[in-house]
Amino acid sequence: MKFISWNVNGINSCIQKGLVDFMLKENADFYLFQEIKASSSSLNLPLTISTKFNSYHYLAEKQGYSGLLIYSKQKANSVIKGIGIEEIDKEARILTLEYDDFYLINIYFPHSSRDLTRLPFKLRFNEAFANFCSKLKKPIIIGGDFNVAHKSIDLANPYQNRFNAGYTVQEKDWMTKFLDSGYTDSFRFLNNDPEWFTWWSYRKGVRDRNVGWRIDYFVVSSELNVNIKSCKILHEVYGSDHCPILLELI
Numbered sequence: 001m002k003f004i005s006w007n008v009n010g011i012n013s014c015i016q017k018g019l020v021d022f023m024l025k026e027n028a029d030f031y032l033f034q035e036i037k038a039s040s041s042s043l044n045l046p047l048t049i050s051t052k053f054n055s056y057h058y059l060a061e062k063q064g065y066s067g068l069l070i071y072s073k074q075k076a077n078s079v080i081k082g083i084g085i086e087e088i089d090k091e092a093r094i095l096t097l098e099y100d101d102f103y104l105i106n107i108y109f110p111h112s113s114r115d116l117t118r119l120p121f122k123l124r125f126n127e128a129f130a131n132f133c134s135k136l137k138k139p140i141i142i143g144g145d146f147n148v149a150h151k152s153i154d155l156a157n158p159y160q161n162r163f164n165a166g167y168t169v170q171e172k173d174w175m176t177k178f179l180d181s182g183y184t185d186s187f188r189f190l191n192n193d194p195e196w197f198t199w200w201s202y203r204k205g206v207r208d209r210n211v212g213w214r215i216d217y218f219v220v221s222s223e224l225n226v227n228i229k230s231c232k233i234l235h236e237v238y239g240s241d242h243c244p245i246l247l248e249l250i
Contacts, residue, residue, distance in 0.1 A: 002028040005143030006244035011036035017239035032143040034108040036067040060092040068095040068106045083132040107144035112165035126174045139221040150175045154214040186218040186231040218247040
């Protein structure tokens with residue numbers, strides 16, 4: 001099975017920048033998109049895609065904000081929108097599909113905010129999400145924007161960012177704790193090389209110089225480690241300030 005996750009930073013904008021051609025070229029079994037920033041009336045699903053896939057979306061109460069979308073060749077047995085906590089669910093950040101042998105979760109973790117005013121909310125979100133996962137009784141595949149660079153290897157300037165959102169001690173420690181509870185960072189399971197990033201500022205020249213952060217992940221239940229065939233960062237694909245990531249399971 002082939003999975004692709006991408007924070008598209010506006011689905012309709014990304015469609016205009018070649019998203020459909022990218023999807024048809026990759027021919028993945030599952031596409032997980034975050035931060036689609038769409039309302040039901042503005043969510044343009046191209047016929048070339050919608051006729052090939054089942055689609056599942058979860059839209060935030062606030063228009064033009066957050067939101068998730070999954071395209072799947074295989075119809076889900078059930079769909080879970082949110083986790084039953086109002087302050088989290090109104091932002092449409094967790095969309096779960098159940099299949100016979102696994103759960104697939106599309107997730108968009110909150111950003112802690114430049115002044116860290118949203119850090120308490122993010123930490124509550126983190127713990128609530130971990131608790132949600134603990135109740136699922138099948139292996140889990142999680143794809144999405146975690147909004148944290150887990151280790152110093154995961155961003156270009158760790159020292160300069162040591163007090164910044166996405167690299168605080170609290171966020172990194174939670175990520176370590178979550179992985180240690182029975183999950184695997186699929187990319188790092190296969191690749192310990194530096195300078196692999198998934199997000200870059202829109203400032204001129206930043207992406208060309210690869211001054212970025214790895215904040216997008218495929219995390220899987222550790223029992224699936226034997227099934228990980230590849231996990232890649234598709235840094236050559238443009239259309240957003242993030243690039244897509246790819247996971248193949250056998």
